[in-house]
Amino acid sequence: MAALAWLAHQIQSIVDPNSPMSSVAMIMSGCVLNVIVLEMILNLDSKMGPLLTLIQFIFISLESLRHNIDWETKSLKKRAIPLWFYSILVFLFFFQSVVNNLVFKYHISIILHTIFRSSSLLMNLLIGILLFGKSQPKEKIISVLMITVGIFIAVVASNKSESIVFGQEIVGTAWVMGLILLTASQFSTGLLGNLQSYGYSKYGTSDENENIFYSHLLSIPCFIFFKDDLVENFGSMQSNPIMYWYMFLSVLTQIVCIKGVYRLTAQTNSLTTTLTITIRKFVSLLFSIFYFGNTFTWLHAVGTFMVFYGTHLFVQNPKSTITSAESARSQSLSSPTTELPSSTKLPPSNDLKSKPVQN
Numbered sequence: 001m002a003a004l005a006w007l008a009h010q011i012q013s014i015v016d017p018n019s020p021m022s023s024v025a026m027i028m029s030g031c032v033l034n035v036i037v038l039e040m041i042l043n044l045d046s047k048m049g050p051l052l053t054l055i056q057f058i059f060i061s062l063e064s065l066r067h068n069i070d071w072e073t074k075s076l077k078k079r080a081i082p083l084w085f086y087s088i089l090v091f092l093f094f095f096q097s098v099v100n101n102l103v104f105k106y107h108i109s110i111i112l113h114t115i116f117r118s119s120s121l122l123m124n125l126l127i128g129i130l131l132f133g134k135s136q137p138k139e140k141i142i143s144v145l146m147i148t149v150g151i152f153i154a155v156v157a158s159n160k161s162e163s164i165v166f167g168q169e170i171v172g173t174a175w176v177m178g179l180i181l182l183t184a185s186q187f188s189t190g191l192l193g194n195l196q197s198y199g200y201s202k203y204g205t206s207d208e209n210e211n212i213f214y215s216h217l218l219s220i221p222c223f224i225f226f227k228d229d230l231v232e233n234f235g236s237m238q239s240n241p242i243m244y245w246y247m248f249l250s251v252l253t254q255i256v257c258i259k260g261v262y263r264l265t266a267q268t269n270s271l272t273t274t275l276t277i278t279i280r281k282f283v284s285l286l287f288s289i290f291y292f293g294n295t296f297t298w299l300h301a302v303g304t305f306m307v308f309y310g311t312h313l314f315v316q317n318p319k320s321t322i323t324s325a326e327s328a329r330s331q332s333l334s335s336p337t338t339e340l341p342s343s344t345k346l347p348p349s350n351d352l353k354s355k356p357v358q359n
Contacts, residue, residue: 020267024276026260028283034253035110035284039292041246042104044236046166048243049101050226051233052250057097059251061217067209079210081203086214089195094219096188098226099181106178107170110288111296114281115154116182118307121314122147123190132194143313150306155179157299165294278308 041048070077079086103113122144128134164170196211223230237243264273285304289296 020264020272023260023264023267026256027264027276027280030253030256030258030260031277031280032283032287034250034257036287036291037246037249037253039110039288041243041250042110042166043292044240044243044246045233046107046168047105047229048233048236049104050098050223050229051237052247053098053101054220054223054230055247055251056254057216057220057223061213061220064209064213064216068213077210079214081199081210081214085199085203086218089192089199089211090215090218090222092188092192092195093215094222096185096192097219099185099188103178103182103185104166106174106181107165107168108175108178108182109158109165109294110292111285111294111300112154112158113182114285114288115300115304115307116151116179117186118281118311119147119151119186120189120193121311122151123186124193125190127187127190127194131191132198140314143310146306146310146313150303150310152303153299153306154303157297157303158295160299161295161297275312278311282308 038052041052068077069075100117108116125136125140125144129136159175237247261273261277264276282304285296288294
């Protein structure tokens, strides 16, 4: 009877939209399914990154529009941050968002991508110290060094063991180019996070709805530089009609995933959120390994452990200029569809607003 009562309580917690268990369920279902759908798309065509990113940007711009309209005057709300500053943010945001999804055409696997993108903490910390004069306790530096070593081990493991990614034979030069682009993307992510924090402080605003709306909307015209890729992507969708279904599922699972992250951030502390997201990443890796048959060696396991454990140590100590809340949000929203990149950020509903972090 006690077991049945416990089970009934857990089911009730999951069904209750105001329960943290409900938010965890949204993350574990929406985010994991989102990665599965992404890998299905990439297995059909690993060059779908530009179109996938464009669809995300259009959808998020439309979704966030309602938060930026003054319904009394039927016009856009007055911006707190000037357009010239947004132009800098948009450049960095567009670059890292597109590149995050573009690297798959250079034979970067989902496993390596997931592990490598966990270096957002590393880049955020380094740029904060070198360019913004921030200081960090030694515990933070040690945890970030652990993440760095873990990523290096994962890169070495992938170089030694992976020969085919998304049904294509790996070309060494293309793979190296993918790593370079991924590193540049992470640098842009770290710089973007610090500049956003600076902007919030300088202009006295913490309205992430404004940031999300203008960052995505103003980035859309930049896709003109990828017009040839977009034409090719549309052609690929026409030759593979199931792609339309996959794109729909990608957007749908994105909504569930991101809303779950925002809710959990509002309902619990950042450590709980970060640990939930870390477990989600681990489950996603398991699907990539066992369902899609991707290579995962003992070196990958060591690298993954060091990255995830380093992230855990980072957010445990709150005494830092990069707060544990920032770490949790950057981990949850930094990413292509795989990591819930910046490109997938949605504004929280009014009752779920939390402090802006980065992205």
